[in-house]
Amino acid sequence: DAKTTQPPSMDCAEGRAANLPCNHSTISGNEYVYWYRQIHSQGPQYIIHGLKNNETNEMASLIITEDRKSSTLILPHATLRDTAVYYCIVRVAGETSGSRLTFGEGTQLTVNP
Amino acid sequence: DGGITQSPKYLFRKEGQNVTLSCEQNLNHDAMYWYRQDPGQGLRLIYYSQIVNDFQKGDIAEGYSVSREKKESFPLTVTSAQKNPTAFYLCASSDPLANEQFFGPGTRLTVL
Numbered sequence: 001d002a003k004t005t006q007p008p009s010m011d012c013a014e015g016r017a018a019n020l021p022c023n024h025s026t027i028s029g030n031e032y033v034y035w036y037r038q039i040h041s042q043g044p045q046y047i048i049h050g051l052k053n054n055e056t057n058e059m060a061s062l063i064i065t066e067d068r069k070s071s072t073l074i075l076p077h078a079t080l081r082d083t084a085v086y087y088c089i090v091r092v093a094g095e096t097s098g099s100r101l102t103f104g105e106g107t108q109l110t111v112n113p
Numbered sequence: 114d115g116g117i118t119q120s121p122k123y124l125f126r127k128e129g130q131n132v133t134l135s136c137e138q139n140l141n142h143d144a145m146y147w148y149r150q151d152p153g154q155g156l157r158l159i160y161y162s163q164i165v166n167d168f169q170k171g172d173i174a175e176g177y178s179v180s181r182e183k184k185e186s187f188p189l190t191v192t193s194a195q196k197n198p199t200a201f202y203l204c205a206s207s208d209p210l211a212n213e214q215f216f217g218p219g220t221r222l223t224v225l
Contacts, residue, residue: 034212041201044156044214044216045216100146101156101214103156105155
């Protein structure tokens with residue numbers, strides 16, 4: 001799986017959009033970008049994933065650059081409950097060798113009141 | 114409710130003792146996983162299983178053992194051979210070809 005690079009920490013004001021960047025310059029054509037988040041002392045939670053098109057769900061939006069070397073997770077209206085570590089993961093979807101996820105250290109997002 | 118349960122939430126053991134962490138899921142998922150997390154670090158894969166009676170080593174399997182006798186259960190044993198077992202342990206499950214892994218609440222193991 002391709003390696004990802006994320007800033008170690010970010011701050012955001014409550015109610016504003018949180019934009020979390022991720023670099024994955026060695027991504028392969030069949031690798032997807034996944035985002036998970038982990039609230040302190042809990043198990044990680046899936047947020048969203050995408051291949052090359054922008055994606056949106058009830059939690060967030062994912063913007064992938066045209067060359068696919070980077071992406072941005074957008075939380076449109078951040079709340080205090082969005083304070084968590086956010087992990088950007090790149091992997092081949094559906095591979096039978098296991099849906100194993102390789103977690104880096106992620107970005108600690110702190111939403112401030 | 115469907116989900117993954119891990120018990121206990123906190124576990125204390127003396128050095129040199131084996132300890133088994135429980136993981137149960139009622140999501141009817143074929144694949145299950147064990148991860149270890151140290152403070153300030155990401156998750157590292159210990160073992161995973163794609164089907165009953167089959168499992169594979171992950172990135173840090175030394176000092177750990179697992180079994181997969183039932184689809185819904187994937188217990189992890191931390192043996193005395195694990196040099197630094199104090200950590201947060203997370204179990205997850207998924208359909209093998211699915212995009213999403215579902216995680217349990219974790220067990221925090223402290224070896225005294």
